[in-house]
Amino acid sequence: MLIGAHVSTSGGLTKAVDRGVDLGADAIQIFNQSPRMWKPTAYREEDCAAFSAAMAGSRLGAVVIHAVYLINAASDDPEIRAKSLASLIQSLTVGAAIGAAGVILHAGSAKTGDVAAAIARAGEVIAEALAQSPDCPLHLENTAGAGGTLGRSFEELAALLEASGGSPRLGLCLDSCHLLASGYDIRTVDGLTDVLDRCAATVGLDRLGSLHLNDSTAPLGSNRDRHAAPGAGELGVDGLAVFLSEPRFSGLAVILETGSAEGAVAPADVDLARELQRRGATARRQ
Known part of the structure; x- marks a missing residue:
């Protein structure tokens, strides 16, 4: 892990490597452009080459890209659909150029419409993006389930994968906060084991590509996406230790998105995650 x-x-792609190293991280997640704007950042070949060289010379073992929040692959608005498709292709293109382990995507929202129809629309956009982009994996992120967002259950994630054509480039990003908020109690070893068994049966654990480590200010089954600093929410240090000790997560990048420094991740948060991983692993062996 x-x-x-x-x-x-x-300040440039290589600055992300420097910041990851300063945090003591083993992996980083970046936006390939402003997360709340459609306009793409025009990276040159030399920018991507410099980033790859910086990664190779650092302690970092992986980079993932988070696609912009504006994307709604399920939209029935032709303009939003076109912009979502173009943005996703751009993210996958940058991901391939910098050797990313994957692009993480919020597939979109049905809003108040039919969920099955929204999943079908999202699948079409995702399939088109994969067909029109270089070979970079795409990780569909599970959601907390608010506002008609797609991917609140393993069943919805499986439906999205099927609607997208089931490409081997498709994987999952599991977010600990979103799992709890959508009703999956992962705070104990038995609970997490059961949840991952359900994931294996419904989607397949071979699809696991990355993880988000976020605590939750909202309770189990609330369907509210509210991150908390590590250990300060409903998962708490014990729940996060369980999550980090799961042997089936071995080798994956696990990304802290919210930290203790006014919401930003600090070196102390990375240190805490490592300590909780050790604590959880020790508890499993006893």
Whole structure:
């Protein structure tokens, strides 16, 4: 498991590597452009080459890209659909250029419409994006389930994968906060084991590509996406220790998105995650 954090690319791609190293991280997550704007950042070949060289010379073992929040692959608005498709293709293109382990995507929302129809629309956009982009994995993120967001259950994630054509490039990003908020109690070893068994039966654990490590201010089954700093929410240090000790997560990048420094991840948060991983692993052996 590669303990990492979301970092800024302000000042250039290589600055993200520096920030990850300063945090003591083993992996980083970045946005390939402003997360709340459609306009893509124009990275040159030399920018991507410099980033790859910086990664190779650092302690970092993986980078993942988070696609922009504006994307709604399920939208029935032709303009939003077109912009979502173009943005996703851009993210996958940058991901391939920098050797990313994957692009993480919130597939979209049905809003108040029919969920099955929204999943079908999202699948079409995702399939088109994969067909029109270089070979970079795409990780569909599970959601807390608020506002008609798609992916609140393993069944919905499986339906999205099927609607997208089931490409081997498709995987999952499991977010600990979203799992709890959508009703999956992962705070005990038995609970997490049961949840992952359900994931294996419904989607397949071979699809697991990355993880988000977020605590939750909202309770189990609330369907509210409210991150808390590690250990400060409903999962708490014990629940996070369980999550981090899961042997089936071995080798995956696990990204802290919210930290204790006014919401930003600090070195102390990365250190805490590592300590909780050790604590959880020890508890499993006893």
